[in-house]
Amino acid sequence: MKKLSASIWALCGLWAGAAGAQALPTAVPASQASYYNAQGRLVAHADSADHREEMVFQSPAGGQLRIYYPSGRLRREVAYLDFTQRIKQGPETSYYETGEVKSRCRYQNDVPVEPYVQYYRSGSVRCRTNLKSGFFGNSGVAFTPEGKPLKYDRQTQVKPTLNGGGDQVIVAAVASRVSYPPDALLQQKSGRVFATFLVDDAGFVRNVRILKSPSPLFNATVLDAVRALGRFEPGKMLGEPVDIFFTIPVSFKLQ
Template identity: 20%
Template sequence: MKFSLILILTVCSLTTYAQRRISLYYDSAWALNSKAQASYFRNAWIDTTYYVFLGPVLDYYVEGKLAMQGKYVAGKKSGTFTFYYLNGEKKIQGDFQDNQMVGIWNYFYPDGIPKQSIAYTDNDFKVLSYHDKGGTQKVKDGNGLWEGFYFSHTIKDTIHITGNVKNGFKDGWWVYFDDSGIRLYEEKYKDGKFKSGKTYTSSGAVTGKINTPLGKKVLMPHSISYTERFVYAPNVIKNEYPYLKFLPDEVKQYFDQNWKKCDKDKATYYRITNEVNAESTSGNITDFWMNDNIYRKGRYINGKKKGYFVYYHESGNTKSEGRYSNDKRVGAWKYYYEDGSPWQNVYYEKGQRYVDQYWNEQGKLKVDLGSGEYEDIYEYNSITLREIGSFTEYQKDGIWKGYTQEGELYFEERYKNGELLQAHSFDEEGNKIPYQKKIEYAAPSDGLDAFYKFVEKEMKYPTYTRQKYIQGKVLIKVVVDKNGKLLEAKAISSPHQVLSEEAVSVVKKYNKWKSGKEMGKPVQMFFIIPLTYDLSGSPASTFN
């Protein structure tokens, strides 16, 4: 009896020693991040030996508003958990038992209107009621068409779900789409019982079968699953959370003005990441000027910018801010001068750029509601150009001119209602070089039809990938110099190396290319060719 008591006391002492009251900071995706990148933070007790949460847990928005409250018992979720919107309205509420969602969970819209009621069973869930955003009841008494979504840790994107319920149970086909509407997988049910399932490629071809349904795990709040796994952003280092021993050490990467990696003495920027994620292309990123001021903050998904970004001048003042989608600027962007005063407000839509407002350096509003006199300074082919012209109702109008830093006329263009009527640039001797488009892309010189015929004739489906049922799209980066010579062809994305090698060999065989042009002048240019291998028919090719 005495020995048992001593043993218990010893264990309690060790457990107490491993506990720590902490504050953890999370980015917008609920990945552990630095305080500067935080969208949320958590106050909780943690066992720093086993890395589990203990006791009450409180999550907050960075603004200080409560985001979630719940409790852990011996590292497992227990009792009622409540989630809140930033405006204070209840978002989700339900119970956990032994780490599992149990009973009825209620979900709400930001205005407090009920969204849905879900009953969680051992391995799945039943939909009791569901209202869409417009207030229409789509599921009543467990019958109707249900729509939901969850965040996928695998593809780092939001997955949309749609399917019918009958008496609360899943019935018929349930379909899962990504954010762009591409079908990923399907599950078939009969009165709540899983019958079959299949997965798809981005081109819509079936790639395999699903033997185990996704079940109720898809509705686990994203913040719970990420924080419990201690998922951390690429830039997080051990110095920021010294009690989290699993975090990697710091790695500092240096880049030149063109964002190519270089030595420190040649660098314009640097990025702090860690030894594990030094080459990562996903996650929240903060880049710095060499004077340690922030250059930009934002999020990358598979190497492409997505969501809200902020850029800064070397002085530390904001330079621009707005959103990206698939690496392209979209929606409203604001730009600022070095001193922080407004420069221009621009709207991006369907690849077009519309200037809504523009202020000159003296602070005078020169363009308003898309009309007025405009001036811009930018880098073009390693040359600093000053462009001057006028907008009328968001469209270029009249004569537009571009000058070098030395004041020499570089180009002249004439527009009417946004349409380019006449344009020319100048060579080194001052001779005019006419052009109809600012950019003419490099392409097959005999046209796309001839290129397609060549590819269809030469491209073979490798035996190995055919036998293994490997198919999909190979993206080939093609570089053509200013003389129309092919400099490079390499695969940048592919379902398999064997398909990459075959596709690249076909492109290299083709020897009829024309160079790209910018303002009428031949330049070296790269572009992407997608070649698709599809087992449902003959290899198909497309060209972008």
């Protein structure tokens, strides 16, 4: 017998990714475009797409992932060492549709090595989140547009929702998609997997990572479950959509 359970924390500042890169082709082109619908699902043609994402190859395995607004303007760009393995190496920057920097972070071998900083259009810091230690070391600060420390409450910040529901709906959606790996059952493995992900300012799931796991055998099913969540209603700070991080522990128990 097996039992699965999950619970959740979220963080954007203090609330305590991504559309999947496609497999590398045999002959590496200069770039490769993919198209996604309004729910973040891969579609075959631009005519049925909400937006496009483009891999620009700077080596046989990696380069820049560029994500665009439906208008065609650049929305986010991420440096990858390896697209297939989803290993980030370098800066990740998002932009307002009018071109100003909206957020910035830097990764080394897929680990964030700088705080995740979000900005107002003016260039002043909106919030700064420390991701270096995952959930266990998360800390963040936020500011008003004038630079004053921002007190967190339901009026200043609203968490993302999924299909109209909050944490319980998100937990149930993840748990329903997780299966106990057969090899883990054979080896009598159990324990909790901690995964983190970003719900970006448009509601798409990105930056899905495993923070801690009792066995690599569990990781794939948890990652796949989170990536399959679909599009959220994005979180907001002072009424404006922002990026918000979640950390989910998923329990695998043998009975």
